[in-house]
Amino acid sequence: MRVLVTGGAGFIGSNVVKILEDNGAKVIILDNFSHSSYKNLMDLQAEAIVSDITDESIYKKLPKVDAVIHEAAITDTTLADDTKMMTVNYEGSKKILNFCLAKNIPLVYASSAGVYGETKSIAREDQKLIPHNTYGYSKYLFDCQVNKIIIKKALPRIVGLRYFNVYGPREYHKGSAASMTYQLYLQMIAGKRPRVFKYGEQKRDFIYVKDVARITVAALKSKKSAILNLGTGIPRSFNDIISSLNQVLKTKLEPDYFDNPYGDKYQNFTQADTTLLNKVLKTKAEFSLEEGIKDYVDNYLE
Ligand SMILES: NC(=O)c1ccc[n+]([C@@H]2O[C@H](COP(=O)([O-])OP(=O)(O)OC[C@H]3O[C@@H](n4cnc5c(N)ncnc54)[C@H](O)[C@@H]3O)[C@@H](O)[C@H]2O)c1
Incomplete structure (x- = not known):
């Protein structure tokens, strides 16, 4: 099988390429290398x-x-250039979609939990979407475009995956946009107390990139088109990440809490409803937060 992976030099994309190659596929990466690392491809x-x-x-x-x-996107959600964000994430994604429709080949693409905006409870695929930044809007608009096609046509299969908070190997090139786990790890390995907003009880659906990559590849064999949440379904706190890191690093560093400058605008909670994912793809995330962090630190960071 020959698979084109856009954004294949990036964090999730390179993990996807790895799984595809482990499964014997021939992979062609399409990437402009604007936010990636050649090290991910070595x-x-x-x-x-x-x-x-x-x-x-x-x-x-x-x-x-x-x-x-299709993984390529502008992934820095704080980028102020809305034209660039929309041109790449929406117009660029439409070009990929049109390519797949013209060739009649399946498409699996990265959507985002960002389409939901502020959530206080579990996010379901059919709830009202209220993205709260241009990044979330660009993903939302493409999901809407795909939905129109899914309703009209049976083939080719299109699966959109709304990734939640992904962490794991090959993310170091992302700098301040890398996962909370990676940021806290860097502080703790330097012997510093991990800094988190007061009082570290913000909860997110953190999912290990190995689960994300495996399920993304599995979606190529989906029998039907759908847009699905891809999270663990279990929200965990920043304090939980610090406890796990302390355990793996054998340290006892206490969190250093500070005021959250974003106030009400900060996303304090994310949780994926994974019912549809389990039903359509007949799979689920396997790594708990503790297992994911242990695998990440033991095998990729230390
Ligand atoms: N990491 C997460 O937690 C997360 C959460 C939700 C959704 N996503 C989505 O998953 C996908 C992969 O994200 P990631 O975390 O691996 O980010 P990343 O920034 O590491 O990877 C994006 C890749 O796309 C490439 N790229 C950017 N613009 C391009 C363009 N115009 N043409 C060609 N290539 C281009 C970059 O060079 C990079 O290799 C993205 O679509 C992102 O929106 C990620």
């Missing part, structure tokens, strides 16, 4: 095409593939 065989997904001319030059996994 243990991979994939061929890389260096191009922007918004460049119309590239679609005529792509080799024949059997499926597409």
